[in-house]
Amino acid sequence: MGRRIIVCHLYPDFMNLYGDRGNVIVLQRRCQWHGLEPELVERSLADRGGFSGYDIIFMGGGQDKEQRAICADFQHMKGEALKEAVEDDVPLLAICGAYQLLGNYFRTAQGEELPGTGLFDAWTVAGSKRLIGNVVVKSDLSGQERTLVGFENHSGQTFLGQGVRPLGTVVKGSGNNGSDRTEGAVYRHAIGTYLHGSVLPKNPWLADYLIGQALVRRYGEAGLRTLDDELEERAHRAAIKRTGETTP
Amino acid sequence: MELRFRLAILVGKLAISVLRLVGRAASSFPGKVARHLCPGLLARLAGQCPEGCVLVTGTNGKTTTAKMISDILTRRGLCVVHNRSGANLIAGITTAFVAAADWRGRLHADIGLIEADEATVPLVAREAPLAVAVVTNFFRDQLDRFGELDTAVNLVRTGLAALPVTAVAALNADDPLVASLGDAGPRPVFYGLDDEAHAQPEAPGTSDVRHCLACGSAYAYTAHFYSHLGKYRCPQCHVDRPEPAVRISDLTLSGAVGATFTIVSAEGRLPIALSVPGLYNVYNALAAGAACLAMGVDGRHVAGALTDFASSFGRMERLTAGGRRILMALVKNPAGFNEVIRTILSDTEEKGLLIAINDRYADGEDVSWLWDVDFERLAGADGKAACVTVSGIRAEDMALRLKYAGFDVAKLHVEKNLAKAFDGALAKVPSGGLLYILPTYTAMLSLRETMHRRRLVQRYWEV
Numbered sequence: 001m002g003r004r005i006i007v008c009h010l011y012p013d014f015m016n017l018y019g020d021r022g023n024v025i026v027l028q029r030r031c032q033w034h035g036l037e038p039e040l041v042e043r044s045l046a047d048r049g050g051f052s053g054y055d056i057i058f059m060g061g062g063q064d065k066e067q068r069a070i071c072a073d074f075q076h077m078k079g080e081a082l083k084e085a086v087e088d089d090v091p092l093l094a095i096c097g098a099y100q101l102l103g104n105y106f107r108t109a110q111g112e113e114l115p116g117t118g119l120f121d122a123w124t125v126a127g128s129k130r131l132i133g134n135v136v137v138k139s140d141l142s143g144q145e146r147t148l149v150g151f152e153n154h155s156g157q158t159f160l161g162q163g164v165r166p167l168g169t170v171v172k173g174s175g176n177n178g179s180d181r182t183e184g185a186v187y188r189h190a191i192g193t194y195l196h197g198s199v200l201p202k203n204p205w206l207a208d209y210l211i212g213q214a215l216v217r218r219y220g221e222a223g224l225r226t227l228d229d230e231l232e233e234r235a236h237r238a239a240i241k242r243t244g245e246t247t248p
Numbered sequence: 249m250e251l252r253f254r255l256a257i258l259v260g261k262l263a264i265s266v267l268r269l270v271g272r273a274a275s276s277f278p279g280k281v282a283r284h285l286c287p288g289l290l291a292r293l294a295g296q297c298p299e300g301c302v303l304v305t306g307t308n309g310k311t312t313t314a315k316m317i318s319d320i321l322t323r324r325g326l327c328v329v330h331n332r333s334g335a336n337l338i339a340g341i342t343t344a345f346v347a348a349a350d351w352r353g354r355l356h357a358d359i360g361l362i363e364a365d366e367a368t369v370p371l372v373a374r375e376a377p378l379a380v381a382v383v384t385n386f387f388r389d390q391l392d393r394f395g396e397l398d399t400a401v402n403l404v405r406t407g408l409a410a411l412p413v414t415a416v417a418a419l420n421a422d423d424p425l426v427a428s429l430g431d432a433g434p435r436p437v438f439y440g441l442d443d444e445a446h447a448q449p450e451a452p453g454t455s456d457v458r459h460c461l462a463c464g465s466a467y468a469y470t471a472h473f474y475s476h477l478g479k480y481r482c483p484q485c486h487v488d489r490p491e492p493a494v495r496i497s498d499l500t501l502s503g504a505v506g507a508t509f510t511i512v513s514a515e516g517r518l519p520i521a522l523s524v525p526g527l528y529n530v531y532n533a534l535a536a537g538a539a540c541l542a543m544g545v546d547g548r549h550v551a552g553a554l555t556d557f558a559s560s561f562g563r564m565e566r567l568t569a570g571g572r573r574i575l576m577a578l579v580k581n582p583a584g585f586n587e588v589i590r591t592i593l594s595d596t597e598e599k600g601l602l603i604a605i606n607d608r609y610a611d612g613e614d615v616s617w618l619w620d621v622d623f624e625r626l627a628g629a630d631g632k633a634a635c636v637t638v639s640g641i642r643a644e645d646m647a648l649r650l651k652y653a654g655f656d657v658a659k660l661h662v663e664k665n666l667a668k669a670f671d672g673a674l675a676k677v678p679s680g681g682l683l684y685i686l687p688t689y690t691a692m693l694s695l696r697e698t699m700h701r702r703r704l705v706q707r708y709w710e711v
Binding site (some may be wrong): 013014016017018019020021022025026029063064065069130132133134151153155156196197198201202232233234238239242 | 388391392394395397398455458459464466607613614615616617618619620641642643645646647648649651652653657
């Protein structure tokens with residue numbers, strides 16, 4: 001009898017512009033390869049209910065219009081439930097616009113403040129210059145120093161408060177705001193990041209980190225198999241090389 | 249002013265000659281230099297076209313649609329100036345007009361045909377006397393340049409709003425984003441597909457428009473043709489698909505061979521046998537037909553030119569090499585790639601496959617979009633794509649995408665060098681067999697250079 005893992009894809013119909021669904025594909029495939037039984041649940045506008053029953057929650061990036069469309073739903077219908085799930089140690093991965101919405105607020109270029117859910121103690125300010133390009137980040141999230149590669153494409157600049165730690169330090173690219181070298185945010189097992197790519201295919205250790213935490217929470221131990229990640233590692237190294245960085 | 253103009257023409261034409269002499273494509277640089285010398289250059293040249301200019305823009309199908317329009321207008325007896333190399337930024341457009349002008353800056357042409365990148369549309373609308381604007385579709389593409397899809401739509405809207413009231417906009421009724429431009433300014437002529445037999449059984453996994461642009465409610469579709477193109481209506485505010493004045497019926501798609509259909513309009517019924525494959529090429533033919541019919545071109549010329557149409561370079565282009573057949577199709581975004589996959593699957597013959605992904609500026613520097621392409625469908629078609637080679641700067645990314653789509657990694661051939669990948673992929677196809685080559689833009693230019701060195705094709709500016 002395989003161990004079941006329920007992956008919740010939040011707002012797949014709104015927040016899907018930048019190829020982030022690759023993360024959901026990777027989570028499902030790697031669960032299978034680890035001998036687990038993945039199940040995918042999609043949640044969107046206007047549906048209610050908690051999130052603690054899921055094992056991993058994922059949400060991708062969208063454009064401003066879509067972000068506005070879900071903003072109210074996110075806050076009033078799902079924000080508290082998401083926070084409860086994260087306090088209950090459910091792993092969560094939020095990319096770009098989703099990461100921004102999970103912060104304290106987003107201040108637009110006109111000075112308007114769109115409230116966020118406050119899951120991450122972070123805030124985002126509209127920038128004058130869009131930060132676009134390949135990114136390399138160093139992260140010790142998994143307990144040892146690893147690299148993350150991805151592609152960022154955002155005009156908001158995010159700043160971190162005391163209640164979160166950064167996902168990593170920028171080696172190449174801009175990261176959260178282009179000034180303090182931080183990238184992403186981590187609170188309990190919730191991760192926010194600007195990295196597209198999609199981020200998980202070329203950073204399989206991050207995918208396995210999420211799956212591992214989910215297994216520990218539900219079954220008491222991770223017990224992941226060692227997968228053949230030769231191709232993943234090659235793609236990871238090629239992406240680093242493409243940015244002109246020689247050492248990973 | 250006159251002196252600057254004459255000087256710009258002189259320098260521009262010299263640059264074109266020199267570049268061609270040394271075997272380089274003179275697609276953008278001469279126009280850039282010439283515009284620097286005389287900023288009003290394009291306006292002066294385009295203004296000489298007695299019939300004005302036709303603009304073609306949108307995400308996919310620009311080059312093919314423009315070539316179809318060029319063929320139709322030429323058949324009608326018009327002399328057409330056209331940036332046919334596909335260099336569709338302002339410098340490339342200017343180069344085409346400079347090349348067509350004589351050394352004194354006189355343009356002996358009847359009509360200008362301008363393929364323009366979405367971001368270039370406002371500038372073209374200011375400088376060229378546009379009589380007709382054709383908008384093909386809007387899909388997620390090159391988000392590293394536009395940031396968002398809406399940016400591209402708004403740029404085209406700005407351009408259309410600057411056109412005179414006498415201008416006509418040929419708009420795709422089946423794409424809600426394009427149809428929303430109906431009130432942008434010019435008189436809209438909507439075109440669309442009316443054959444529901446070609447609807448997809450279910451909504452696509454990745455769609456760029458799911459919600460009404462006016463009120464935000466989810467669209468109800470009675471038919472999905474591809475990506476978000478289809479027959480849609482808004483159950484809330486009833487901003488529905490406009491009724492197309494030019495439409496396609498009786499469509500039959502025949503795999504890699506082509507398609508037959510009828511273009512129906514107020515002018516009557518035009519039977520067409522198109523020899524380029526894929527539903528997206530049917531849409532391109534429809535867009536070209538709608539634009540030309542709106543210009544008053546006789547239907548016989550439309551039908552004749554479309555039936556005789558041969559593909560523009562790299563757009564489902566047919567080549568032969570060493571006794572093997574090659575079909576080369578440019579891929580640059582999920583919507584286009586999914587349609588190429590659909591065409592490959594509709595062709596039951598066993599075939600080789602070479603996918604070449606570069607991430608230079610012209611390709612899009614972000615390769616995330618590969619994860620929005622439904623390679624799972626290709627993986628499910630057992631054995632049909634027997635040998636798969638992946639290449640280009642992002643060969644590993646492509647290989648990884650195929651691994652997670654369910655392809656057997658042991659059977660994937662990863663070769664970053666494009667020339668080696670081409671030779672290897674071709675060698676794996678048996679004599680008489682078929683090889684599909686699916687490159688991004690700059691990978692296609694490199695592969696064509698390789699094929700040219702192998703004496704298989706001409707350089708594209710020699711075509």
